[in-house]
Amino acid sequence: xxxxxxxxxxYRCRVCGAEILVxxxxxxxxxxxxxxxxxxxxxxxxxxxxxxxxxxEVAVLRGDGSSLELVCCHRPMALREARVPxxx
Numbered sequence: 014x015x016x017x018x019x020x021x022x023x024y025r026c027r028v029c030g031a032e033i034l035v036x037x038x039x040x041x042x043x044x045x046x047x048x049x050x051x052x053x054x055x056x057x058x059x060x061x062x063x064x065x066x067x068x069x070e071v072a073v074l075r076g077d078g079s080s081l082e083l084v085c086c087h088r089p090m091a092l093r094e095a096r097v098p099x100x101x
Contacts (some may be wrong), residue, residue, distance in 0.1 A: 018043045020093055021059040021072060024052035033070050034059055043084040 018038035019026045028048035032055075035043065044067065045052040059072040066086035070093070083090040 020057060021061045021071050022058060023055045023057045025055055026050065026052050034061075034074070036061065037071060047079060061084070061093045064088070064090050 018035060018041055020035060020038060022035040022038070023032055024035075024045050030049050031047050031052075033045060033052065038073035043050035059074055061070060061072045062083050064069045066088060069085050069090075071083060072089065
């Protein structure tokens with residue numbers, strides 16, 4: 014049974030340990046596989062930031078980011094909101 018796909022959701026391969034991060038979730042159908050095995054969604058959700066000028070996006074992979082200051086195009090980057098896409 015799959016969970017809702019969320020911005021910043023992290024998945025891990027149980028075989029090789031590879032990890033992926035959701036940057037854009039357009040449907041509830043995301044079911045990533047690695048090493049011919051479904052990847053496991055982790056409880057960890059990374060914060061994703063976007064530059065309002067050029068559209069660059071970055072994610073905080075480790076740490077809480079509480080003292081992190083992300084600047085792009087001489088402006089602070091905005092934290093993107095995690096929205097669950099509507100079921101089709």
